[in-house]
Amino acid sequence: MKHLLSIGDLTRADVERLLETARSLDGPEPLPVLRGKLVLNVFYESSTRTSSSFELAAKRLSASTLTIKSSGSSADKGESLKDTVLTLAAYEPDVIVIRHPQIGAPAFVARHTAAHVVNAGDGKHQHPTQALLDLYAMRKALGGLEGLHVAIVGDVLHSRVARSLVQALGLVSAHTTLIAPPALLPRGIEALGCETTTELDAIGAADVVYVLRMQRERMLAGASYVPSLREYTARWGITPERLRPGQKVMHPGPLNRGVEIDARVADGPDSLVLEQVRAGLVVRMAVLHDLVAAGAAAARLGAVA
Ligand code: CP
Numbered sequence: 612m613k614h615l616l617s618i619g620d621l622t623r624a625d626v627e628r629l630l631e632t633a634r635s636l637d638g639p640e641p642l643p644v645l646r647g648k649l650v651l652n653v654f655y656e657s658s659t660r661t662s663s664s665f666e667l668a669a670k671r672l673s674a675s676t677l678t679i680k681s682s683g684s685s686a687d688k689g690e691s692l693k694d695t696v697l698t699l700a701a702y703e704p705d706v707i708v709i710r711h712p713q714i715g716a717p718a719f720v721a722r723h724t725a726a727h728v729v730n731a732g733d734g735k736h737q738h739p740t741q742a743l744l745d746l747y748a749m750r751k752a753l754g755g756l757e758g759l760h761v762a763i764v765g766d767v768l769h770s771r772v773a774r775s776l777v778q779a780l781g782l783v784s785a786h787t788t789l790i791a792p793p794a795l796l797p798r799g800i801e802a803l804g805c806e807t808t809t810e811l812d813a814i815g816a817a818d819v820v821y822v823l824r825m826q827r828e829r830m831l832a833g834a835s836y837v838p839s840l841r842e843y844t845a846r847w848g849i850t851p852e853r854l855r856p857g858q859k860v861m862h863p864g865p866l867n868r869g870v871e872i873d874a875r876v877a878d879g880p881d882s883l884v885l886e887q888v889r890a891g892l893v894v895r896m897a898v899l900h901d902l903v904a905a906g907a908a909a910a911r912l913g914a915v916a
Contacts, residue, residue: 612625612727612901612902612905613721613727613902614717614721614727614728614729614730614902615727615728615729615730615739615740615898615902616717616718616721616728616730616737616739617730617736617737617739617775617778618737618739618742618743618775618778618779618782619737619778621739621779621782622782623782623783626743626746626779626782626783627783628901629894629897629898629901630743630746630747630750630894630897632897632900632901632905633743633747633890633893633894633896633897634747634893636671636893636896636897636900637893641670641671641672641673642671642672642673643672643673644672644673644900644904645669645673645674645705645899645900645903645904646673646674647674648672648674648705648706648903649674649675649676649677649702649703649704649705649706650665650669650674650675650676650677650704650705650706650708650899651676651677651678651679651699651702651704651706651707651708651726652665652666652669652676652677652678652679652708652731653678653679653681653695653699653707653708653709653710653720654678654679654680654681654709654710654731655681655686655692655709655710655711655712655716656681656710656711656712656732658710658731658732659864659865660863660864660888660891661710661731661732661738661740661741661891662678662680662710662731664888664892664895665708665729665731665899666678667892668892668893668895668896668898668899669706669899671892671896672896672899672900672904674705674706674899674903677702679699692711692713692716692719692720693719693723696719696720696723696724697723697724699724700723700724700725700726703725704724704726705726705727705903706726706727706728706729706899706902706903707720707726707727707729708728708729708731709728709729709730709733710731710732710733711732711733711734712733712734713733713734714733714734714735714736715733715736716733716734717729717731717733718730727902727903729898729899729902732771733771734771734829735768735769735770735771735774735826735829736771736774737771737774737775738771738772738775738863739775739779740891740894740895740898741771741772741776741863741891742772742776742778742779743779743894743897743898744887744890744891744894744895745772745776745779745821745861745863745887745890746779746780746783747890747893747894748861748883748886748887748889749761749819749859749861749883751886751890752859752883752886753818753819753859756780756783756784756785757783757784757785758784758785758786759780759785759786759818759819760785760786760787760788760816760817760818760819761776761780761785761786761787761788761817761818761819761821762787762788762789762790762813762814762816762817762819762820762821763776763787763788763789763790763805763821763823764790764791764811764814764820764821764822764823764847764849764871765790765791765795765822765823765824765825765847765871766791766795766823766824766825766826766836766871767789767791767795767796767797767823768791768794768795768796768797768836769795769826769829769830770823770826772823772863773789773823774800774803776821777800777803777804777805778803778804781803781804781805786805786806787804787805787806788805788806788807788808788813788816788817789805789806789807789808790807790808790809790810790811790813790814790847791807791809791847792809792836792837792843792846792847793809794835794836794837795836795837796809811846811853814849814853814854814858815855817858818858818859819858819859819860819861819883820849820854820858820859820860820861821860821861821862822849822860822861822862822871822872823862823863823871824862824863824864824865824866824867824871825840825843825867825870825871840870843870843871844869844870844871847871848870848871848872848873849871849872849873849876850873850875850876851873851875851876854876854881856881857881858881859881859882859883860872860876860877860879860881860882860883860884861882861883861884861887862877862882862884862887863887864884864887864888866884
């Protein structure tokens with residue numbers, strides 16, 4: 612793997628290898644596998660989980676890391692993405708992890724640097740490491756992925772998480788139903804390999820209910836997607852009364868407690884929310900390892916052959 616830009620670029624074998632590598636790296640001890648390597652985290656959008664876990668993942672693998680947030684950087688003075696990338700490429704990083712509001716920004720960076728590039732979220736397009744960590748957390752909690760039924764509920768329209776996760780679940784032969792109010796369910800999204808409905812009752816058939824955040828920052832000013840947040844919560848909010856005992860609940864975070872998810876669900880015994888955070892660290896270690904260390908080993912083998 613040269614870059615990780617989209618789940619659409621991966622095969623089932625890639626996903627299984629990454630999940631297996633993550634499992635093998637799970638543990639508190641630092642590992643020397645990326646010693647001497649440089650991982651740059653470049654975030655043009657806010658992040659807690661993704662930015663911290665990539666930084667920690669690089670450190671656990673003994674790489675040097677540098678995190679740059681667009682706020683406070685020369686992006687504030689009008690520097691273009693291309694100039695920022697060319698500037699950072701002068702440090703000869705091995706990996707650039709980038710989050711950007713523009714769809715395709717990570718692919719653009721990949722064309723302007725020799726580094727491996729990881730998409731940490733581009734607009735409403737893709738968030739591939741989120742999908743991989745979600746698979747890891749599901750597999751750990753439920754024992755397997757094949758044949759699993761996942762209901763993804765909420766603001767699908769603005770969700771890169773939903774798009775990546777539908778594709779990832781399809782790769783491992785799991786089944787997805789997207790559930791959203793009509794205005795938050797993009798036309799044609801079934802082409803990714805899922806069913807859609809506006810009826811929340813459809814969660815009853817799911818093994819996992821995956822709740823999406825209402826992404827108010829991506830909604831057009833003045834546009835009306837739901838009658839009101841209060842009505843959204845009343846019709847589509849996930850409460851204990853709407854779940855079966857044992858039905859697992861996931862959310863990529865950050866949570867809007869009391870909007871799309873009731874606090875009793877978020878903190879309840881079937882919530883995998885913090886398992887997802889823990890999975891983020893090992894899965895991102897696996898991605899960095901796969902890009903840098905595994906790629907270098909393959910190159911060495913190629914040179915010998
Ligand atoms: N799930 C996720 O991407 O969270 P952050 O925005 O905190 O990184």
